[in-house]
Amino acid sequence: MRLKLGQTEDMPQGSTALVVEGRTYLVTREGDLFYVLDGVCTHRGGDLSRGRIEGGTVRCPRHGAVFDLRNGELKGQVRIPLIGKASALRSYPSWEEDGWLFIEV
Numbered sequence: 001m002r003l004k005l006g007q008t009e010d011m012p013q014g015s016t017a018l019v020v021e022g023r024t025y026l027v028t029r030e031g032d033l034f035y036v037l038d039g040v041c042t043h044r045g046g047d048l049s050r051g052r053i054e055g056g057t058v059r060c061p062r063h064g065a066v067f068d069l070r071n072g073e074l075k076g077q078v079r080i081p082l083i084g085k086a087s088a089l090r091s092y093p094s095w096e097e098d099g100w101l102f103i104e105v
C-alpha cells in the first residue's frame with residue numbers, strides 16, 4: 001500500500017520528522033533523493049524525531065542507539081548493555097510523483 005507523506009517542496013534538505021496517520025517517519029533529503037525510515041526506535045520505542053542528527057546518523061534520545069539515516073542500519077548499539085539491544089530501523093521504498101513524496105508501507 002502506498003502512503004502519501006507530503007509535498008516535496010515543503011521538505012528541507014537534511015532530515016526532518018513527519019507524522020502521517022499517527023505514525024512518525026524520518027525523512028532525509030539529499031538534493032532530489034529521499035530516504036524514509038520509521039521514526040520509532042527498535043529498542044524501546046524512543047522518539048527519534050527528538051534524536052540528535054549528526055554525520056548522516058540519528059542517535060536515540062533514550063539510550064543512545066545510532067542509526068544510519070539512509071538505510072536504517074544500526075551504527076551504534078544501546079549504551080547500557082544490560083537493557084537489551086536495538087536492531088535496524090525499517091526503511092521504506094520512496095518515490096516522488098507530481099511533487100508529492102510517497103512510500104510503500
Ligand code: FES
Pocket residue numbers: 041042043044045046060061062063064065078086
Ligand atoms: S529506546 Fe532507543 S536506544 Fe533505547
